[in-house]
Amino acid sequence: MNVKYLLPFIEAAYEVLQAEVKCKMQRGELLLEKSHYVTNDLTVIVSMVGDIEGTVFYSMNNKTAMFISSAILGEQLEEMNSIAQSGVAELGNVITGRASVKLSSAGFNSNISPPTLLMGKGAVISTLDYTRLIVPLTGEPGEIIIHLALREGTHKGLSTPNISVPVAPLKK
Numbered sequence: 480m481n482v483k484y485l486l487p488f489i490e491a492a493y494e495v496l497q498a499e500v501k502c503k504m505q506r507g508e509l510l511l512e513k514s515h516y517v518t519n520d521l522t523v524i525v526s527m528v529g530d531i532e533g534t535v536f537y538s539m540n541n542k543t544a545m546f547i548s549s550a551i552l553g554e555q556l557e558e559m560n561s562i563a564q565s566g567v568a569e570l571g572n573v574i575t576g577r578a579s580v581k582l583s584s585a586g587f588n589s590n591i592s593p594p595t596l597l598m599g600k601g602a603v604i605s606t607l608d609y610t611r612l613i614v615p616l617t618g619e620p621g622e623i624i625i626h627l628a629l630r631e632g633t634h635k636g637l638s639t640p641n642i643s644v645p646v647a648p649l650k651k
Contacts (some may be wrong), residue, residue: 481629481630481631482612483585484531484582484587484612484627484629485509485612485614485627486581487577487578487579487581487582487585488535488574488575488578488614488625488627489506489614490578490581491574491575491577491578491581492504492574492578492614492616492623492625494577495570495573495574495577496570496616496618496620496623499550499551499570499573500546500547500550500551500570500620501550502550502618502619502620503618503619504616504617504618504620504623505616505617505618506614506615506616507614507615507616507617508615509612509613509614510612510613511610511611511612511613512610512611512613512626513610513611515603515604515605515606516536516603516604516605516606516611516626516628517601517602517603517604518538518597518599518600518601518602518603518604519538519539519540519600519624520539520540520541520544520598520599520600521538521539521540521541521544521559521567521596521597521598522536522537522538522539522596522597522602523536523537523567523568523570523571523572523594523595523596523597524536524571524594524595524596524597524604525537525571525572525575525591525592525593525594525595526591526592527575527579527589527590527591527592527629528589528590528592528632529587529588529589529590529632530582530586530587530588530589530631530632531582531587531589531629531630531631531632532589532629532630532631532632532633533606533609533627533628533629533630534606534609534628534629535571535575535625535626535627535628535629536604536611536624536625536626536628537570537571537574537623537624537625537626538623538624538625538626539567539621539622539623539624540621540622541559542621543620543621543622543623544559544563544567545559545563546619546620546621547566547567547570547620547623548562548563548564548565548566548567549563549566550620551566551569551570552566559598564596564598567596568594568595568596569594571594572591572593572594574625575591575594576591579591589632606628609628609629609630610628611626611627611628612626612627612629613625613626613627614626614627
């Protein structure tokens, strides 16, 4: 994985966590891993396609996820219900979206998928031949580990074509 993709994600994570959760985070030691990814209690998954493609994982335990969701929603949440899940998923979505804007400014245009939230510790996800750059962030909420499994896209200039689909009239 190209390390030049790293800085936009770190900057975006710092900005979003400061704005939404009102906390500062410290970056830990960066690691490179080629093996499969094993989930923590909650993992937000966002895919990227275009000039940069791959998957970004935001991994955290339940306590960190509850802290973040409570801060984002402005109320103390007691359980990881659908509202709390939405808050955590949105965090990953906003960080990845902001990072993709920063990458676009550097000439790398990519689109992101809606976030997927995987709940449960111990699931194994293969990133196939993508090496993951692991970025641990620690602070008041706890630890958020960002896993970047990204590379230069094989579909440079990917765009969505205009496709018209004929629709049959409804029968009454």
